[in-house]
Amino acid sequence: NMLIGVILLAGALAIIVWIVARRVSDAVSAAQEDRQQTGTVVFRMSRAVGRTVTYLLPEPAKHWFLRWDALIYRAGYFPPWQSEDLLGAQILCALIGAYFLYESGILGLWAALTLLPVLFFIPIWILNSRRKERQNELFRQYPTALDVITLCMESGVDFTSALREMVNFLKKGPLVKEFEMVLNEISSGLPRAQSIRNMSNRIDPLEVRMSLL
Numbered sequence: 001n002m003l004i005g006v007i008l009l010a011g012a013l014a015i016i017v018w019i020v021a022r023r024v025s026d027a028v029s030a031a032q033e034d035r036q037q038t039g040t041v042v043f044r045m046s047r048a049v050g051r052t053v054t055y056l057l058p059e060p061a062k063h064w065f066l067r068w069d070a071l072i073y074r075a076g077y078f079p080p081w082q083s084e085d086l087l088g089a090q091i092l093c094a095l096i097g098a099y100f101l102y103e104s105g106i107l108g109l110w111a112a113l114t115l116l117p118v119l120f121f122i123p124i125w126i127l128n129s130r131r132k133e134r135q136n137e138l139f140r141q142y143p144t145a146l147d148v149i150t151l152c153m154e155s156g157v158d159f160t161s162a163l164r165e166m167v168n169f170l171k172k173g174p175l176v177k178e179f180e181m182v183l184n185e186i187s188s189g190l191p192r193a194q195s196i197r198n199m200s201n202r203i204d205p206l207e208v209r210m211s212l213l
Contacts, residue, residue, distance in 0.1 A: 013115070042089075042092075043080070043081075043085065045088065045092060046085045046086075046088035046089040046092060047084070047085045047088060048088065049087075049088035049091050049092060050083075050084035050085050050086070050087040050088025050089070050091070051084050051088070053084075053087060053088065053091065054084045054087060065083060065084075065087050067083070068083040068086050068087075068124075068127075069082065069083050070201070071124070071127050071128070071131060072086060072127065073201070073202040074131045074134070074135065074202060074203065075127045075128075075130040075131040075134060076130065076131075076134045076174055076177070077127070077130075086123060086124075086127070089123045090120050090121070090122075090123050090124070091120070093119055093120065093122050093123055094116045094117075094119040094120040095116075097115070097119040097122070098112040098113060098115060098116055098119060099112075101115065134174050135203065137173060137174050137175075138173075138174045138175045138178070138203055141170060141173050141174070141175040141176075142175060144170065145166050145170060145175055145179070148162075148165060148166040148169050148170075149162045149163065149165075149166050152165045152166070159192070160183070160186060160192070163179050163182065163183055164183060166179065167179050167180055167183070178199050178202060178203065179199070181195075181198075181199065182195045182196060182198075182199050185198065
């Protein structure tokens with residue numbers, strides 16, 4: 001009987017975490033589609049909380065939390081999101097999620113407090129999931145992009161112009177956004193080699209990174 005109770009409790013907790021994760025994921029996806037994301041209440045609250053907590057943290061803890069920039073880059077949320085904003089979102093997710101579970105009567109006070117660490121890492125799980133989806137899509141687009149760039153350069157077009165032709169050809173997708181950022185950096189005066197290195201740091205597939213470098 002005790003074993004059955006433990007299994008049922010674990011299943012119930014898994015369902016609760018899944019529901020909360022789905023709601024947060026939907027909210028994050030909607031925010032990303034919004035071109036005015038920096039003006040949303042969630043973003044402003046996350047940034048305010050994250051910057052305040054980061055300011056109060058000791059240096060070792062601060063560096064630990066601020067290492068998430070690479071994950072944010074590779075999930076496609078940078079800019080405007082940064083590590084301190086993600087920290088704020090984690091804190092809000094934990095507190096609001098625990099409050100919702102307690103106030104709705106789903107869990108008691110101590111059970112909701114026990115789930116705080118799990119709720120705290122839900123934004124990280126969502127980012128990891130988004131990163132994998134984005135990198136898979138990027139990897140699928142890359143062969144076509146490489147073919148277009150190669151054909152353009154073989155016809156006598158320089159590399160930067162070939163990038164523009166490729167962007168115009170593909171029109172949308174994570175790889176297009178990455179190369180648009182490369183073109184913007186080159187236009188702003190950043191050396192082409194550095195802009196390509198910056199792009200390689202924002203993507204995961206090893207084959208793509210090696211070919212860029």
